[in-house]
Amino acid sequence: MTQAYSPDAPDRDEIDRMSGPVVVEFGTDWCGHCQAAQPLIADAFDDHHSVTRLKIEDGKGRRLGRSFGVKLWPTLIFLRDGEEVSRLVRPRDSAEIKRALNGIDRHGQED
Template sequence: MLAMTLGYNENYSEKAPEKEALDHLAGYVLVEFGAPWCVHCQAAVSVIECFMKAYPTMPHVKVFDGKGKRLGRQFGVKLWPSLILLKDGQEIGRWVRVTKIENLDQAKAMLDHCG
């Protein structure tokens, strides 16, 4: 069973879940790739936290990414932070280096429309 934080997750997990575990999740999940020392990730913290406040029951999987980290490569992550919205294990949206809440309007529309 994959351990997940519901709502905003402030901590990066050193141990990434297996892609297969994410593929089998039901419903919506926000997967965030980044690193605690990354200035772009630090700049995005308040934006992501604000966004997640609207979805307190949606899991937020925060993955510490980097060289040799398999999950980030499987998702084709090149820049941090990368936010990937999954629905029933399938990627339905991706946002990179968000700097303001409006950058996530498309994600909000997807979640609010489809519930």
């Protein structure tokens, strides 16, 4: 779960066509808030191996983040079958991430 944010982002249409549970995480590797959130995100994902996680580098000129209305990092967008179910901006604990994951992941464990 420590992989870097990818500078290569899929098109919004591609994300909208994805099936199943997906989390799109926007941020940057140098962002202190993003770095602080990584252990929380990793802990939350422990019981949600069936969820696809996309770590996308965001910033000036990055269209994908703008299409989701991202303003602060990290922002996690929780999708099921291409539809946004919820989002978290600068999560502070793994419990809130787990609740959002439970909302999209039918195979995950309940708290």
